[in-house]
Amino acid sequence: MIAVIADDLTGAVEIAGIGLRYGLTVEVVTTVGQNTNVDLLVVATDTRSMPEQEAVATMTEITARLKALNPELLFKKTDSVLRGHVLAELNAHADVMRFKKTLLVPANPALKRTITDGQYFIKGLPIHLSNFAHDPDFPVSQSEIHSLLRCDKGEIAINTTDDNLPATGIIVGECAEASDLKKWAQKADRQTLLAGGSGFFAALLEAAGFLSKVNGTFAILEEPTLLVSGTTFEESREFIRNIKNSGTRVSYMPLHIVDLENPGENLLDNWADEIAALLTTQKKAVIAIAGIATAATNLREKTAAVVEKVFEKTSVKELLIEGGATASAIIKQLNLTRFTPVDELSTGVVRMKATAQEDLFLTLKPGSYNWPVMVWDK
Template structure:
């Protein structure tokens, strides 16, 4: 068995979807399932949204439980642009595994995310000049790797795959093309903690599964008609797409301002909003819920509170409608939603595009499709 621990839900789903490319049996859960029979078992957490102390405790708990299962590899999935408590979590895992070093390859050249000369670039430009500089939780203000990681005198090294590696510490691997990821994979052994983004995970699977006969592909379940799209991202492309659909008369329902500014969500306005969404789903077989950026200006309500309110709405709609397909953008939003809806196990059935993964849930009547906010939706999914 291959095991993965991810610091957000969409990152976990992304790697679970990659497992489908190799015809692995895949299970994703919010807790370790010691009885799993999956070839690839992925643990999803919300560690990126938590204070560092809590994030470290979660990683320690899941690492201990996975080590007891003696997997062939534990891969630590990090954010590709190094948001979150990356160093603290890796150091905690190193102390449990007994390994002296970790190799972190977060670059993903296939998505335009490269590391060279100690700097991080997004499509050739320093990453701090991108929309990631406006991230509500981990705004990126520098493209220097050691500053992005908030390294403070710790043993952190930025290296090319061709260089001599130190015997201890955390090594950040530079990569400007996919072949660099493959080269890093060839240097990994069983005494190294392996971490990074989806490109490096793919390279590790190529190495581990080389020459093995793939299992028979399974049939992809047909997409069901009643769909609810949930947008929890701050990225402009998705917001602009929703505005266009709304302007064309599409079934879009923004969170009302009175709910955004209210302390409690169990108000008349909340119930009214849920009723509007249920009606849209019934009449159109699909609906979109989102938060208009204009409504959040000059308000003290935090991003976490808004995600909880959105999750509460979705849970209400699921109980009162025929929604069969949830399509969710944004890892923290997805986590809030599955937590309130008591969804705990997921079985990937289709990788619709890189990072866009459709999964059967532990509710047999519900599928969920998720993606990170900065990734692209596949053509046709948003046709209204």
Template sequence: MIAVIADDFTGAAEIGGIALRQGWNAIIDTRVLKGTETDILIIATNTRSKPPQEARKIIRELTLQLLSLQPEIIYKKIDSVLRGNVGEELLEQMAVTQKSRALLIPANPSLKRVIKDGVYYYEGLPLKESTFARNVKHQISSSRVIDLMGEHSRKNTFVISKGELMPDNGLIIGNTADETDLDHWAGRVDEETVMAGGSSFFNALLRKIKVHDTPAEHVGFAFGKKVIYVCGSAFPMSRSVVEDARMDGQYVSYMPSKMFCTPADQTLYMAQWEEDILKGIQGSGTVIIAVNTIEEPRVENLSSELGKTIATVVDNVMQRVQLEELVIEGGATASAIIDKLEYRKFHPTQELAPGVIRMKVEENKNLHLTMKPGSYTWPSSIWKYL
């Protein structure tokens, strides 16, 4: 068995999609359970948004639990642009597994996310100058991958290219410009090295293992009749797609703009929002819920409160209507909703596009859950079912 620890839920789902693509069985879980039988066990965490010490504690406990299952490898799935506690989590995993180094390949050339000479390029521009840097909540002040690893991990981080010897110790980032580079790094792992990176590196590793030679066949599908799309991403492209859908006549229910103005009115606004969503489901069967504008937000951690509010509204709606499809955009939003619904185990069934994965939910047999990272593009196959 191959084990994977993912630092957010959409990343876990993305790994599940790669497993399907290459003909492997996969299970996504939020816990490590003894007796789990599958080719690839993916543990979904939300450590990307946790404080460093809390993230390290979670990784330490999960790694110890996974070691008891005796997996062939434990892959660490991280954000492809190195957001979160990448260095801290890898150092903790190295300590628990008693490995001296980690080979970290975060680049995703198929999405024009590459590393050259230690500089991260996003769609042809240095990361800090890219559209991505302008659209994420955390300021990106450097394009150098060593800087992106953070102050605590910088001194332990090295950048190398093909043909160079790997240091005996530390966090090693490989310059990666294309698929050939990914295959090269996949061939350089060994018993002393933790393997870590994005979905593209994991895909290359599975190709190198070559246990399954026949990829899964594409299977057609039809969405259920009652669907909620949760668009929780702040990326302008996502908001533009939602607005285009609204202009095209789809039922879009935006969060009330005054939701966080006064605590006393928040319950009222949530109730009104829930009724609007239910009205849309009863009418057309499909509702897109999203955030448009927020007036005078008076909360300390707006991003966290947004996730909790959306999760509560979705939970309340699902207690009143049996959904057949729940489609979620954004890792933090997905984690908030899944925690609220108390879902724990998922079975990937279809990869609709890279990073866009449809799954069965163990705790709700009547529901399919589909999700994608916020910075990825929705495939047309999703929107045509509106």
């Protein structure tokens, strides 16, 4: 069995989609039990949204439970642009696994995310000039790797594929093209904690002899369909605006709910009634938040609360969510903990069956990725 720990839900689901692509049986869970017979077990956490001390405690416990399952490979899925408590969590994993060395390869040239000369680039531009500069939790102000990881230069090594790796410590692997991922995968061994983005994980599977199938599944989504947008990326907001302009109603969070720290049940019920009515009449509805600066965690909690109320009021067959923290808040509110991935619709966009609710499919994607056309083609 291969075990993966991810620091957010959409990252976990992205790894699950890669597992499908390489012919593995896959399960995504939010808690680690003792019974599993899949090829790939992906543990989805929400530690990126936690304070660092809580995140480290959570990752320590999960790593210990996974170690008891004796996986052939333990991989840590980090954010590809290094948001979150990356170094602290890697040190926690390494301590439990008794690894002296960690190889972190976060970049993914297929998504035009590269690391060269100690600098991170998105589509050829320094990352601090991208939308990641406006991330509500981990805004990027510099493109230098030490800055992204919030550490001093002596705390990590930054190496190319031609370098001899240090015997200890955390090594960040530079990566400018897909062939670099393959070279890093060839340097992997069972005495090193392996971590990074989805591109590195796919390269590790190929190095182990797994063969990729065609990426992208044609799936017909059922109705009623509810899409929840919980991201600040402008491309996603433009996508929502286009849906609205096409005639589908988009229900933006009412301003009085945004402004109140603890909106009353009646306000949430009224909003849920509006969304449920859209699902009943149009079979499709979108929940989104206008571009308002406020506490991100509070908005996620309000969004999750109204989604639960919508589920109580009407049937939902397909739940689509963009944004890992929003997705984690919603599945926690709905008490969903185990999922079976069934379709990789496109890179990072994965459709799953909710184990506890047989008639519900959940499709997730990171906020910075795009929805495939099949998701909302009419």
